[in-house]
Amino acid sequence: MLSSPSLPSTKTSFQGIFESTTSANDRYRIRELTDAEKAAKVTKDVKQLRTFEQSILLNYKAFISSLVTIIKSAQSNETKKPLFDVAITCATNLLVAVPHFNFRTELLKIVVARVSRQAADEAFIKCRSALETLFREDEEGRAGLEAVSMISKMLKTRHYQVHPSVLSPFPLRSI
Numbered sequence: 001m002l003s004s005p006s007l008p009s010t011k012t013s014f015q016g017i018f019e020s021t022t023s024a025n026d027r028y029r030i031r032e033l034t035d036a037e038k039a040a041k042v043t044k045d046v047k048q049l050r051t052f053e054q055s056i057l058l059n060y061k062a063f064i065s066s067l068v069t070i071i072k073s074a075q076s077n078e079t080k081k082p083l084f085d086v087a088i089t090c091a092t093n094l095l096v097a098v099p100h101f102n103f104r105t106e107l108l109k110i111v112v113a114r115v116s117r118q119a120a121d122e123a124f125i126k127c128r129s130a131l132e133t134l135f136r137e138d139e140e141g142r143a144g145l146e147a148v149s150m151i152s153k154m155l156k157t158r159h160y161q162v163h164p165s166v167l168s169p170f171p172l173r174s175i
Contacts, residue, residue: 011086017063018090029100030057057102064103067091071110088114088123092130099134099143108143112150115166116158124163132169 030053042050067087074084088110095107114127131147138144155162 007082010083014086014090017059018093029102030054031102032057060101061103064106068106068110085123088126092126095130095143096133096137099138100140104143105146108147108150112147112154115151116154116162118161118163120163120165128165128168135169 033050033054067090070080070083070087071091074080074087091107091110095104095111111127111130114123115131117124131151134147135144151166155166
């Protein structure tokens with residue numbers, strides 16, 4: 001996928017992976033099986049479900065890794081800018097669509113790293129918007145808490161030298 005010379009085919013494959021990931025992962029978080037669980041005797045149906053879930057997890061992890069690779073490589077290679085835009089869109093859409101699912105931390109790292117920049121480009125706006133949506137729609141509060149923690153660490157690391165709109169997802173009131 002990363003070595004594909006055709007941008008439209010890569011965009012299409014990313015969109016397909018995104019659609020299949022969000023439709024398959026909308027119910028619950030999948031945890032990796034322990035060695036004891038792998039060795040245990042289970043029924044055919046349970047074994048089939050476990051195999052299916054583990055394949056989803058494996059492919060989703062590879063997809064997230066490819067997004068991270070594209071985003072990092074696009075910073076030094078201007079020809080990968082169109083792929084960068086697709087990768088940012090996929091990352092932000094996944095974060096909003098399935099915030100409860102596995103590898104949320106990796107998606108948040110992508111988004112928070114992008115909003116830590118001084119320039120408010122298109123990727124910055126997408127990432128800030130994804131954070132706003134995440135905070136607004138997070139019913140359990142776990143994803144929002146993790147995002148707030150990462151943003152707080154980023155602000156401290158950058159000595160609060162970030163674009164002012166980074167704080168726009170937070171309803172701040174003057175005292």
